[in-house]
Amino acid sequence: MTTLNEAASGAAEAIREVATTAATTVNEAAGPAMAAAAQETSLTVFQYLLVYNAFSFTFATMAAATLFLWFGRSQVAPAYKTALTISGLVTFIAAYHYWRIFESWESAYTLQDGVLTATGYAFNNAYRYVDWLLTVPLLLIELVLVMRLSQKETTSKALTLGFAAALMIVLGYPGEIAGDNATRALWGTLSTIPFLYIVWQLFVGLGKSIDSQPENVRGLIKQARLLTFASWGFYPIVYMIPYTNLGGGAVQTGVEVGYTIADIVAKAGLGILIYMIAVRKSQAEHGEPARA
Numbered sequence: 001m002t003t004l005n006e007a008a009s010g011a012a013e014a015i016r017e018v019a020t021t022a023a024t025t026v027n028e029a030a031g032p033a034m035a036a037a038a039q040e041t042s043l044t045v046f047q048y049l050l051v052y053n054a055f056s057f058t059f060a061t062m063a064a065a066t067l068f069l070w071f072g073r074s075q076v077a078p079a080y081k082t083a084l085t086i087s088g089l090v091t092f093i094a095a096y097h098y099w100r101i102f103e104s105w106e107s108a109y110t111l112q113d114g115v116l117t118a119t120g121y122a123f124n125n126a127y128r129y130v131d132w133l134l135t136v137p138l139l140l141i142e143l144v145l146v147m148r149l150s151q152k153e154t155t156s157k158a159l160t161l162g163f164a165a166a167l168m169i170v171l172g173y174p175g176e177i178a179g180d181n182a183t184r185a186l187w188g189t190l191s192t193i194p195f196l197y198i199v200w201q202l203f204v205g206l207g208k209s210i211d212s213q214p215e216n217v218r219g220l221i222k223q224a225r226l227l228t229f230a231s232w233g234f235y236p237i238v239y240m241i242p243y244t245n246l247g248g249g250a251v252q253t254g255v256e257v258g259y260t261i262a263d264i265v266a267k268a269g270l271g272i273l274i275y276m277i278a279v280r281k282s283q284a285e286h287g288e289p290a291r292a
Helices: 002-039 045-075 078-108 126-147 151-176 181-205 207-211 215-239 248-286
Strands: 109-112 115-118
Touching (some): 045 109, 045 115, 078 109, 078 248, 126 215, 151 181, 151 215, 181 207, 181 215, 207 215, 215 248
Antiparallel strands (some): 109 115
């Protein structure tokens, strides 16, 4: 019995030694490979810093626009305060998410002594779509509110345009995270359908409503409509960058910087126009001195 126990113990010890040796060998072989994978990056130092500074600049822009729009509420009639509140809310949400994007980008890479290495933490690009899901419908709603349409028309336009905008973002996200261009193209095409509906509403559905606006703001409202179309039309162009012959680092840089530029124009730029429209309409309706 003792002999059997000794034999079993010896066999178990031998098995443990073999397993330990095998595990050590695997770890020694995999360790350098894992470390190398964590350090690999297709970005150059210039590309990394360009995106880094773009995120930082956009956060500052959105934060400043938020303060300007919210403090600007005191300069417009009560009927337009909600439009400015929502406009400032758009830039506030964008500022928050750009801060998170900035932190994620900073965590994903390490720049030391002129050498850029990946930390192993993935850059979280989903922050953009969370931001857009909240802000894109609000961008259209603020434009409808500043026009001061009838209650029925305001509710109808706000609901239909807001839903179409949210649907556009939801359909675009699977393509954004897809690993192949065919899937990206499929979801990008589906996302274009609600986008075209929004464009039709901006140029046809709101056409008669714009003609009924005070003469001193018609031009500004048309500019706001055109700015919305132009900036939103820029997003699909950026979305298509992975289809080009650019390299991995150039593609990522182009997408991040391109979306950032579009966000500044679509949110902060439109917010300034909304403010100017609200001030001029207040002046036209209440005889207050024009401030914009």
